[in-house]
Amino acid sequence: MTRPRLLFAGLAALVAALFLASLLTGPAGVGPGESLAALFGGGDDLLGLVMRELRLPRAILGLLVGAALGMAGAVLQGFLRNPLAEPGLIGTSASAALGAVLAIQTGLSAAFPLGLPLAALAGAGLSVLLVLALAGPRGGTLALILAGIAISALAGAATSLVLNLSPNPFAINEIVFWMMGSLADRSMLHVWIAAPFMMLGFALLWPLRRGLEALTLGEDAAASSGVNLGRLRLMLVAGIAALIGGATAVAGTVGFVGLVVPHVLRRAVGASPARLVPASALGGAATVLAADIAVRLIAPGRDLKLGVLTALVGAPFFLHLILKTRREGL
Amino acid sequence: MVGRLFLAAGLLLAGLALPAAAEAPRRVLSMNLCTDQLALMLAAPGQMVSVSYLAQDPTASAMAVEAGRLPVNHGLAEEIFLAQPDLVLAGAWSTPETVRLLERLGIAVEVFPIETDIAGIRANIRRMGEVLGREPQARAMLARFDADLARLTDGQDPRPRAALYMANGYSAGRDSLAGQIVDLAGFDNVADELGLPSGGVLALESLLLSDPDLLIEGRRYDGHARAQEMLEHPALRALSRGKPAQVISDPDWICGNPHILRAVAELRDARLALRDAP
Known part of the structure; x- marks a missing residue:
């Protein structure tokens, strides 16, 4: 019993340290003491502006987006009992990005600020329903991945088309942002837009842990132990849509976090889905915060995309998982 | 054939x-x-x-x-x-x-x-x-x-500091035409101080901490683009609150021909207004 507790304490400490490091990372090169003093209202006015309006929203979004991606991955893998399920790979993130781009380009988000996350949520929700319908309730690996590829390709193409048709000459540059994700120059406004949706997603997925635990024994066993599978499914779709919709609306598509993090942590939590869900949320937060610090250190001022780093780490890992899955004859 | x-x-x-x-x-x-x-x-x-x-x-x-x-x-x-x-x-x-x-x-x-x-x-x-x-x-x-040109560029001190900030956070210094216009109008350019003489991306936080006297913003095109969204960032708005801001009118800034003098004259007026302000 002490081992998971130790793990949670370690992960929480790591997230806290990375959050602090994220606050202190930036091109301005100001000392940590001075920066933190400015954050809490003391010190130079401009530095306070930088800390409160630029670095704080960036760190908060890194934390929330990472937690959302990690948790969504763990829940999807538990529900589909498939190690390759992940919001990026099954097309949820790309569909959320399409919803967000449509909201922005049609002017919906300008007319009504919540239009942006709501449209992203609608895109994410539709794609999860579509994947579940295409891959079937058991989520056979091949059907799941193929459905995900098709949905991702379609959503990506539609996103590019919408941005190509924009009257603004700069809109086309955004394709990279929606495909690769970034937290550069986000403001508190983005936090207020996305945070309520991600909170709702956490709240919807949190009670599913017991059901996911029961599902490891199979659907019949789960049903006989009192798990309402229909309700579980509904909450899962709503929760994933809220998490990925909220995260993608402000940060674009960040891939592979939901795939890698649950795998790295699975053994440490004794393969229990109930413990894997919160552990993956913490792990995801740490991963995205670390990646966002790394993009600022590797290429300062060039807005290297978050998704570039996560894919460089995640894609080889994905290949490794495919080989492993094949060996196990799944 | x-x-x-x-x-x-x-x-x-x-x-x-x-x-x-x-x-x-x-x-x-x-x-x-x-x-x-x-x-x-x-x-x-x-x-x-x-x-x-x-x-x-x-x-x-x-x-x-x-x-x-x-x-x-x-x-x-x-x-x-x-x-x-x-x-x-x-x-x-x-x-x-x-x-x-x-x-x-x-x-x-x-x-x-x-x-x-x-x-x-x-x-x-x-x-x-x-x-x-x-x-x-x-x-x-x-x-x-x-x-x-001679008429527009006489008597230029003090030289206040200006920053160009365009779509995608792009700025430019003295090795670019836009930087030359800023220089001819009698401003020192923040992009030169920060090592971007021929242009490049200026991080928003570096721009804020450089505290320019005049912010020269890129023009906004119709339709939405994330590249342009940063011009509306609350932190940038806070920096330019109560300060003059100029908007680049592209036709006079793109090509090197006598039309640039219109841009120089406009910025020069902004400099004179800064000098006369209390």
């Missing part, structure tokens, strides 16, 4: 036979926004047969009205060849394949370098006068340009 080859060969021979300065070209086609404008200012009536489509776009061209009287081209070798120009004006950024193809078809092409400073602008005006056979007009334009 054979006819086309003979035509090409004939044009090539004609080009070789004529000494360069013998006679002014009668059918001049320009395929670059900046050569469009310089040529429109210097050419004789009827000498230009076509300008690029960008020259008619009022968001990019300072001479959209004048260009509107001429047919446009899109820089494609086929349409240029069919217009039968005896001289094509191109910019250094024109597609090199098109320029090479036109030269192989025997059409004389003059490629003008990008102007990033006053010396470059003066050289291009002089050269445009030569290739169009309009030297006297070019000399007159240079004299007027020098006089206007």
